[in-house]
Amino acid sequence: MKHGPTLFLKLAVLFIGLPVISLCVFGLIWLMSNPANPDYDQLLYPIIAGMYLSAIPFFIALYQAFKLLSYIDNNQAFSGFSVKALKKIKVCALVIS
Template sequence: MKKLPLVFLKGVIILIAMATLAFLIFFPPQEGRARDLDLLSIYLDPVILYAYAASIAFFTALYKAFQLLGLIGDQKIFTPEAVKALRGIRNCALILGGSIILLAVFIRITHSAEDDPAGFIAMSLVLSFAALVVATAAAIFGRVLHGAIDIKSENELTI
């Protein structure tokens, strides 16, 4: 594969990571419930702490995608390391989807009477389904890649 598309995709991954990190740092004080709170109370909110913990899976998946692009650039796509990277992306997507659903359940149970969590719950369902699609795609690509590696090793043995 040509180097320019790989550099572009790596740049996109870096931009996504930077934008997400900026959102995680700068959004909590701007959120509506945080107007009258001090900074420590804002960042020690259970939902914010949970979002930070769940973001570990997101950033790990981005790292694995970056790693996979590096393997593609080095012409090492048909290696067990690529299958391992895809498996890591799948696992991170499943963890992220599950954590989004758990947060939606928590919000549904603990919301106050004057709040309407319907929009947040709908957004959570969409995001968890998106994570499920990513996990499914990574699993399918991993199986196809593993099959291609097996065929490649068989062909090398017959020659």
């Protein structure tokens, strides 16, 4: 089986995660130290905590998508493993929303 389309999709999954992890590592930390309006500092911390908490199911869903693409590579696209991965992606999407 050709690995071209799934390799492209695996790379796309990785490139989707890179901006989010860089935002979590650099952007949100910078925002905490340099708030736009210092009067609302007390509101900034719960918002940033919510952003960090929503990143956890996002990365779990990306990992499950990567596993799903691996199952497709191994001709197990319609197996129980892929169904479990899709269900986990669905739950992560519900948690994020």
